[in-house]
Amino acid sequence: MHVPSLIAAKRDGAVLKHEEIHELIRLFTKGEIPDCQMSALAMAIYFRGMIAEETAALTEAMLHSGSMLRWPSNAPMRVDKHSTGGIGDKTSLIIAPLLACDGAWVPMISGRGLGITGGTLDKLESIPGFLTRLDESEIYRVIEKTGCVLIGQTEHICPADKKLYSLRDVTGTVPSIPLITASILSKKLAEGLNRLILDVKHGSGAFMRTHDEAEELAQSLVKTAQMLGLKVSVHLNAMNEPTGHAAGNALEVIEAIGCLQGKGPTDLEEICLNLAATVSISSRARLQTFLRDGSAWRKFQQIVEAQGGDVSKLDKLGQVHRAPVIRDVRADKSGVLHQMDAYQVGLAVLNLGGGRSRSSDSVDFAVGCDQIVKTGTKVAIGHVLARIHARSESAAEAAEQTIRRGITIE
Numbered sequence: 001m002h003v004p005s006l007i008a009a010k011r012d013g014a015v016l017k018h019e020e021i022h023e024l025i026r027l028f029t030k031g032e033i034p035d036c037q038m039s040a041l042a043m044a045i046y047f048r049g050m051i052a053e054e055t056a057a058l059t060e061a062m063l064h065s066g067s068m069l070r071w072p073s074n075a076p077m078r079v080d081k082h083s084t085g086g087i088g089d090k091t092s093l094i095i096a097p098l099l100a101c102d103g104a105w106v107p108m109i110s111g112r113g114l115g116i117t118g119g120t121l122d123k124l125e126s127i128p129g130f131l132t133r134l135d136e137s138e139i140y141r142v143i144e145k146t147g148c149v150l151i152g153q154t155e156h157i158c159p160a161d162k163k164l165y166s167l168r169d170v171t172g173t174v175p176s177i178p179l180i181t182a183s184i185l186s187k188k189l190a191e192g193l194n195r196l197i198l199d200v201k202h203g204s205g206a207f208m209r210t211h212d213e214a215e216e217l218a219q220s221l222v223k224t225a226q227m228l229g230l231k232v233s234v235h236l237n238a239m240n241e242p243t244g245h246a247a248g249n250a251l252e253v254i255e256a257i258g259c260l261q262g263k264g265p266t267d268l269e270e271i272c273l274n275l276a277a278t279v280s281i282s283s284r285a286r287l288q289t290f291l292r293d294g295s296a297w298r299k300f301q302q303i304v305e306a307q308g309g310d311v312s313k314l315d316k317l318g319q320v321h322r323a324p325v326i327r328d329v330r331a332d333k334s335g336v337l338h339q340m341d342a343y344q345v346g347l348a349v350l351n352l353g354g355g356r357s358r359s360s361d362s363v364d365f366a367v368g369c370d371q372i373v374k375t376g377t378k379v380a381i382g383h384v385l386a387r388i389h390a391r392s393e394s395a396a397e398a399a400e401q402t403i404r405r406g407i408t409i410e
Contacts, residue, residue, distance in 0.1 A: 248368010
């Protein structure tokens, strides 16, 4: 196979054959195609796109570049949820134990935050002792015990995706819909799922800024999943303001715990129930009962303990991760809050140290924002619109100025 010819063909808008795509990914995974050539191919795909059959072939090739989770024939139904990300989006922490209460198995492979979008693994690792890296024997042990496991991508699951994403991140090709589709679905197919719900965000705090872009991605995900035999549903949700009242790793875990105890913000509970009900065997009302009667909270504690976390610290995370500087952002006029821009909040959290500009960066679990007021709220002058948790006064001041750029009161 002559790789430059295939790159040139895709550059000129040709359709690559199923066998060509599989061989490309096989050789790339083995290290026999240099990064420069795969980067060039990713750029060609970015500009020229892929038809549905190409995207399915790429997804399948990336899936088979490594191992898959294997379940016995009598195993419970496997379900999962994936979100394209957003500010304050801690829904995975709630939906996973909620679905496990329903009797399903939830083998959730999650990611880390990059840019303004937070990552589930970073939030979980703010729980002292919690292990997100497990080998396959531990994965099976935890899920058989709890019905759920919350982990990162292992070395053996979809290694082609891991290699390709690292190139996309530094070559400006992350926004390609075929490449996004293959990256998401290859990992979800590797979980051995029966059902998947996709939460595709759109708006100022989302990767897809417009509804039309989100719709295009949703259609690609659904069509590709169907071609590969996975039952998938999609919800499109706006991300123009943060979900819930908190953004930042430990702060989001604290809010998720409140939701699991039946005391969460209305918008957070609503989106979790809407998504979970799509793949659940129980009714939405039954799932809500799991949040109200303590079942979901007990399940989360069980999962944390099984993955090495210190359950006794869950109710004390605010003390475990307490930032030295806490500053209120107050309304400078009275009226109705019309905008609390998710992008500006996410940017503030990133600059505080709660996110990553590069994949190699570390994150600060303690920093972020809470007490974020929802749009549509009537506020008086001096009303607290958000509370900043920072390492220094200067960092808090910069974060306040960033957040204020996204606030509109009329």
